[in-house]
Amino acid sequence: GAVVSQHPSRVICKSGTSVKIECRSLDFQATTMFWYRQFPKQSLMLMATSNEGSKATYEQGVEKDKFLINHASLTLSTLTVTSAHPEDSSFYICSASVAGVDPYNEQFFGPGTRLTVL
Amino acid sequence: KNQVEQSPQSLIILEGKNCTLQCNYTVSPFSNLRWYKQDTGRGPVSLTIMTFSENTKSNGRYTATLDADTKQSSLHITASQLSDSASYICVVSPGYKLSFGAGTTVTVRA
16 A cells, blocks of 8 residues: 555656656545655755645745646645756655654655656 | 764675664654665655654564664664665654655665
């Protein structure tokens, strides 16, 4: 159980275009989903936290107009990188958790999406 | 500033040998400490989770220890296998927001 999927796993796009990444909890309903970014040989950096049906909370330094997050249902959250530039190239990872059920508040991570902007 | 520091940054071990990874943290308040395994190009996979009252927890050949007084944790890998080659990340949780260590890259060689 507790499987989180991401789609696509890899995407290459041209500079200036927008890219949408999907994060799905396959066998549970996630009250909260998190989006992380990871640069080579660095650890995960939290970008934003989203709760179903409400606006995402962005971390300091993350542009909310550039990284659009939609958490439309308890099993799906999307991250759209708008007007992508080469510096947005990174590994994007989502995670999902269920509040109030798991005493550890465990986050289950997706497999990640490798974004390359040319 | 909440910090999680891991050592060593990387290590190479021979297949079948044991190794121990270290994690020191200053995160406060403390809810739980987790160890994750992250294969290259993949998302992290949970190995162990411990609260402050738990001193040790095992998951197969992985054994984590926690000393909440000294704010130190270790992850011991027994009888390493080639598939253990990965980055091991120590994560401390004061609540729902996680504090990540930079990870230790383990390379197991035949």
